[in-house]
Amino acid sequence: MDEPRNEVELIEEFLTTHSPELREELILRYVSLIHFVLGRLGFNPYGGIEYDDLASQGMLGLIEAVDHYDPAFGTRLSTYATLKIRSKVLDYLRDLDWLPRMARQKVRSMQSAIGELEVKLHRLPTDEEVASHLNLGLDELSQIQMDSSRVIISLDETTNKMGSDDSESSMHEWLMDEQQEDPSDMYEEKDTRANLVNAIKALPERDQLVLSLYYFEELTFKEIGKTLEISESRVCQIHGRAVVSLQALMNGDSSTKKRGRPSKRESVKAVTDKPSPEPPSRPMLDKYR
Structure with missing residues (x-):
């Protein structure tokens, strides 16, 4: 044979x-x-x-x-x-258009609220603070966070918010791609790396962990739920909160606004050029169960 x-x-x-x-x-x-x-x-x-x-x-x-x-x-x-x-x-x-228009509007409102509170408080707001700002209950806010985690609104749109007319690619896609170096991007790449790293580090540790497991370890929400021993819907909620917070942090970066928005390729290089994170340790996983 x-x-x-x-x-x-x-x-x-x-x-x-x-x-x-x-x-x-x-x-x-x-x-x-x-x-x-x-x-x-x-x-x-x-x-x-x-x-x-x-x-x-x-x-x-x-x-x-x-x-x-x-x-x-x-x-x-x-x-x-x-x-x-x-x-x-x-x-x-x-x-x-499978996510209703009203749901999209609520996600935008939540993102704006996070950005406004982050400027006011000099830190990321808690869920309670965001809910109070929007005159919502925590249950309704949780639903909006889950909606924000749907397919189209994720790290893809975080990159779009940073500025690019390239609708054919996404941050999620570029994270999977094997990029070649472009010398013309070297200087802005350093700034972008710092912006993205700082934004991610500003997230709560559990949010960072879910992003790492989803985008780098390439686990599904269901697999992440089993790993952390929480429900799949809870993972979806955490993911939604994380990406919307990341959007707010990136959009509110004054240094980015002053020098002009970076291209999508530059944004993703900042992430892909970093060494891939080590798989979360058992103590770290246990901490967030």
Whole structure:
């Protein structure tokens, strides 16, 4: 029996021959990425939105990735395919406008409140302070935090708020990408690194931990919940609070406003150039259960 070819050999042969059989083989080899991406976005076969519809969009992204991949991109096909799959799914969700307009407005109001209170208090406000500022109960604030953690409003939009017309990529996507250095970005990159690191460090430790587990360790909300022994909805709430707080901190950075907003690529370089954090230690995990 012939041994399966490795990724490089298979891709090289496909790029040379454009064989329909090899194209199908590549698609089948990477079809599991669709379920990986949907899981990372918080969807499962039993969710409210038709999982099969989302998977179909993911398949379109995978096919597009296989058909348009070029090694000159400087990234692996699996990485490129993951980004394409995610982009297709998010485009589909945006067209559905599946987070109601009123919910979006409440998320914006919460973000503004956090920013205003952060300036006034010289620290991130507590949930109680935000709720009081908005004349809301804690239960309603918790629901808004969960809404803010939905697919489209996350670290992707944090980067958009920092300024960029590039709607084809996102911070979440760039975090997964294998970026090449651009010497022209060197000076602003240092400022951006400091801004992002300081903003993340200003978050409560539990919020930092959830962001680390989700964006760096690539766990789903469900997996994070099992790890921390809390509910999936609680993880979703913490994630939403964290990203909205991060948005408020980044938007309120006076140094960023004075020198002009950095590009999306610069923003993400600041994160991706940092060494990947070590997996949280057992004592740290136990602390937040």
